[in-house]
Amino acid sequence: MNIGFIGTGLMGLPMAHRLLDAHHALSVYNRTAAKVEPLRASGAKIAASPDAVIAASEFVVLMLTDASAIRSVLLTQQARRHLSGRTVIQMSTIAPDESRAIRDEVAAANGEYIEAPVLGSIPEARSGNLIVMVGATPLQFERSLPVLSVFGSEPVLLGSVGAAATTKLALNQLIGTMTSAFSASLGLVLRQNVETAAFMNILRKSALYAPTFDKKLQRMLDQDYSNPNFPTKHLKKDIDLFIATAQANQLRVEPVEGVGEILKAALQQGLAEEDYASLFSIICP
Numbered sequence: 683m684n685i686g687f688i689g690t691g692l693m694g695l696p697m698a699h700r701l702l703d704a705h706h707a708l709s710v711y712n713r714t715a716a717k718v719e720p721l722r723a724s725g726a727k728i729a730a731s732p733d734a735v736i737a738a739s740e741f742v743v744l745m746l747t748d749a750s751a752i753r754s755v756l757l758t759q760q761a762r763r764h765l766s767g768r769t770v771i772q773m774s775t776i777a778p779d780e781s782r783a784i785r786d787e788v789a790a791a792n793g794e795y796i797e798a799p800v801l802g803s804i805p806e807a808r809s810g811n812l813i814v815m816v817g818a819t820p821l822q823f824e825r826s827l828p829v830l831s832v833f834g835s836e837p838v839l840l841g842s843v844g845a846a847a848t849t850k851l852a853l854n855q856l857i858g859t860m861t862s863a864f865s866a867s868l869g870l871v872l873r874q875n876v877e878t879a880a881f882m883n884i885l886r887k888s889a890l891y892a893p894t895f896d897k898k899l900q901r902m903l904d905q906d907y908s909n910p911n912f913p914t915k916h917l918k919k920d921i922d923l924f925i926a927t928a929q930a931n932q933l934r935v936e937p938v939e940g941v942g943e944i945l946k947a948a949l950q951q952g953l954a955e956e957d958y959a960s961l962f963s964i965i966c967p
Contacts, residue, residue: 683707685829686739688732688755689774690717692911693800694745696807697773697833701743702726704832709738711755732756736764741829743771748919749780757787765793771826772797773833775854775916777923778844779930781817785843796822797843798830799850803911810834817846851927854920857894857912858941862961864895868902869966878903902962910957917958918945 683706687698690712698721701708708726711734712718722728729735732755736742746752752772755761770788772781772795781797788795796818806812814830814837816823823839830837840846871881882899885891901907907914921942925935944964953960 683828684709684738684740686710686729686735686742687726687745688712688735688742689745689747689751690721691745691747692804692913693807695720696804697743697745697812698726699724700807700810700832701829706829706832709735711735731760733758733761733764736761736768739768741769741771741826743773743829745773747916748774749776749784752776752784756784762791765791767792769794769796769822769826771829773799775799775850775920775923776847777851777927778847779927781847782844794822795843796826797846798826798837799846800833801850801853802834805911807833814838815840815846815849817841817843848927851920851924854917855924855938857958858917858921858945858961859937860892860894861898861958862941862944862965864892864898865902865962865965868899868962872966898957898959898962901957901959902966905963907953907956907960907963910955912958913955914945914948914958914960915954918942918949918954921945 685701685706685708687701687708687710690698690710698708698710702724709729710718710721710726711729711732718728744752752774756770765788770793785795796816798814798816801813802811810833812834814834816837816839818839827837840849871878921938925938925942928935944961947964948960
């Protein structure tokens with residue numbers, strides 16, 4: 683199967699490697715050319731432009747920063763000419779309205795569009811254990827399963843385009859609020875000289891516990907946010923998207939706005955490229 687992959691960043695690179703490991707013919711493009719070199723060494727064809735990827739592929743997987751980046755590679759005049767007969771699998775976190783608008787433009791060019799954002803980070807991307815959420819028609823879902831199943835063994839069809847984008851925003855909102863809440867609790871425990879191990883042992887035995895707390899605990903204690911699985915700037919983008927989408931649906935968002943302010947402060951302190959656990963250093967400086 684000829685597959686194209688556009689966007690080989692932190693998540694895109696291991697996901698593209700998964701396709702090569704599954705013996706698919708792969709064409710790739712990334713704005714920063716150096717980021718595709720590991721894929722060239724593994725047998726991928728390196729394309730000079732996004733439209734060259736689209737022209738060479740039956741399925742085109744997108745793992746880009748936001749809707750603006752998607753439009754800049756997928757909906758240019760040159761790219762539109764090649765969309766007919768192609769299936770675009772959009773896997774980034776964007777707003778549901780943005781996803782539906784892009785779908786309509788792809789359909790106008792006689793292409794197919796599905797959304798398939800994922801939950802998980804770099805280790806899950808490498809092992810093929812991402813949770814893949816899909817917005818598509820049932821027929822589109824079935825046709826795309828050979829590609830989607832490379833990234834996660836049990837892709838879930840949630841409904842039409844927009845359903846998966848909504849679900850992903852809802853889940854990423856929890857990443858921000860849960861990490862902020864844990865940071866505040868851990869900060870208080872540290873400032874009051876309560877033994878961290880005792881606090882964590884009690885927390886782990888309670889209904890309040892979430893595994894993400896232990897995943898971020900040592901980073902917070904060490905204040906080491908290097909080698910991120912999910913950079914702070916991306917969580918800030920997703921929190922902003924959640925707030926805008928929730929407000930459009932008449933929800934109150936004051937708790938989430940507080941998380942947004944913490945993330946804004948983290949960016950102002952130069953933590954944009956660091957792991958999002960860095961918000962601990964804002965809550966507990």
